[in-house]
Amino acid sequence: MDKNLFEQAKKAAVELCEAAKLKSGDIMVVGCSSSEVAGGVIGHDSSLETAEAVFGGIYEALSERGIYLAAQCCEHLNRAIIVEREAVPFAEIVCVVPQPKAGGSFATTAYKTFRDPVALEEIKADAGMDIGGTLIGMHLKRVAVPVRLSLDHIGSAILLAARTRPKYIGGERARYTNLR
Numbered sequence: 001m002d003k004n005l006f007e008q009a010k011k012a013a014v015e016l017c018e019a020a021k022l023k024s025g026d027i028m029v030v031g032c033s034s035s036e037v038a039g040g041v042i043g044h045d046s047s048l049e050t051a052e053a054v055f056g057g058i059y060e061a062l063s064e065r066g067i068y069l070a071a072q073c074c075e076h077l078n079r080a081i082i083v084e085r086e087a088v089p090f091a092e093i094v095c096v097v098p099q100p101k102a103g104g105s106f107a108t109t110a111y112k113t114f115r116d117p118v119a120l121e122e123i124k125a126d127a128g129m130d131i132g133g134t135l136i137g138m139h140l141k142r143v144a145v146p147v148r149l150s151l152d153h154i155g156s157a158i159l160l161a162a163r164t165r166p167k168y169i170g171g172e173r174a175r176y177t178n179l180r
Helices: 005-018 048-063 105-113
Strands: 027-034 067-073 081-084 117-120 127-131 144-147 158-164
Touching: 005 027, 005 048, 005 127, 005 144, 005 158, 027 048, 027 105, 048 067, 048 105, 067 105, 081 105
Parallel strands: 027 067, 027 127
Antiparallel strands: 067 081, 081 117, 127 158, 144 158
């Protein structure tokens, strides 16, 4: 395993947990192109070894905090989500098992690592990391707020992060509370 990728991924996950004020039971969605992390082009150079290192760092950081990881598959599986069943007790499960070339190496690693993995078509996560241009926005709660981390890359892949906040409704006369 690439220790440097593991440490970069763990550091990014820890920073996002803190910035988003995530608590036990919350969900972080991660889309990761192992191809981009390794310096290739998304969708062309999938690497289980690279995915395992990145997944390992993120998973360790989240597990220590009781936060669930939702791994986004690639577009070949319509960006389905792999997550622990206990995180989504009432979700509608779909039947698919990701593979490195159909779902991606990151989602494949999640499926092999989780105790009781399930696949979903969608999720509404509390925060997320996009590693290598995987487009996770569809799986974040509204309203997504960009988070600047100290790292802007994991390996060669661009890293973007977001937290979510409740929608403001009611106009100028409304009073708002910070729920996060």
